[in-house]
Amino acid sequence: MTKDEILERVIEIVRLYAKDDDAMEAISLETNILQDLKVNSARLVDVILAFEDEFDIEVEDEDADAVDTVGDAVELILAKVG
């Protein structure tokens, strides 16, 4: 799976939780999921679970805690799916 393919699918997942439409329009690897997209912090748990389902991976809590930006998520997933 290419990085671009992962990015595309990550964007579709975070879109469900994003509260800032402008930031969502301008989403990039640098976009911060909580601060820019205004995703409710409690919902980050669900975003990670959605990544697990989408990419058939398991994300440890420590790895999940390190995800701040869209790029962090893509890198994490890329490392897991190989």
Add this chain to the structure above:
Amino acid sequence: MSGRVVVTGMGVVSPNGVGLEAYELALREGRSGIRHLPELEELKFGCTVAGVPQGVDEMAEEYFAPDELLAMNSSHRYGCIAAVDAWTDAGFERPDPNDDDVHWEAGAIIGTGIGGLDTTGDKLVPFVNAGRVRRLGSTMVEQIMGSGVSARISGLLALGNQVTANSSACSTGTEAIIGGVQRIKAGLAERMLCGGTEGSSPYIWAGFDAMRVLSRKHNDEPERASRPLSASAGGFVPGSGAAVLHVESLESAEERGARIYAEILGGAINCGGHRNGGSMTAPNPNSVQRCIRQAVEDAGITPDEIDGINGHLTATGADSSEVHSWALALERTPDNFPVIASTKAMIGHGLGAAGALESVACLLMLGGGFMHASINCEDLHPNIEAYAASVPHVMREKPELRTMIKAAFGFGDVNSCAIFRKWSD
């Protein structure tokens, strides 16, 4: 402060109609919302029919954001649609989520009888038992906590007054309305969204089926299965849905030029203490009568001013004793007994939502000048034959209908009773 409280908005999600227009039409036509549910048959329920609002998931997608929907089970969807509809019906816009203004003067009491058991049964229990707690995600607590629906509504509408959930079994919906009225009368709020919601789930209904209090003999004719007041009543049909009233001080309503449906003249709430024939599952007839009398007294009217009764009337053996309680409490005889009907004959027993769904029916009937039929009791129970003239088998046009009384009785021997008067300025 006049201490007067009026209804300025309503929202309803009922098995026989979602939205005020559809609900009123269904009530006028005497249309049943009871359907056969194959799932209940597969699960070997004795009762395989139920009342479930139709088309709600499609509506919910229009009403709520994708992440909100992921955290909303059936009870949430019904309750929140009804609340948003009541709010907009009252003339308010849905606030922008990014607008930080809070309506400090407006609150909510939205109760539920059983709560989010679909989430508990479908997800919580199987996941926990399989050691997959982590996979529950973040939306479990809000979907199973008693105040989950009122909490969600407060966020949708930026409510800043008391936001809570009451629970008194089948008395919940009416109790919520009276609670909101009392809060406004006490000067603690100007506006309250009040009502009840109950989800659709076999897990909610199973306990009642096991008690053999659900209808079992009319599974092959769902629309005739809910038979309050009839000789062939053999238990209630489970229902679901939600209704919410936007209740407001008269001053606030007049100041903003709001359309007023009716005044809530008064109400009462009590419990029979499981004495004098009352129990966990049966009402103490003295407490029922006392509750009705107290409501009349609270309303500042005399019993002869009551024009119509929307009874609790679930289609169990208690229906005929309820009618006798109404007669005693309102000091009526069969000769001058008001018209009486059961909305449950059309929509089943909405449990925690019932009192609110049926209060909306009362308000629509007051506004429209009609009394809906109490369907499926052509074979009136022999114990109440003397009252036959007061039971409408078809809808009656009643432009003179001015004052309606609604009571609800619940497990735990709890009662609530509210009195509505048509608004004529």
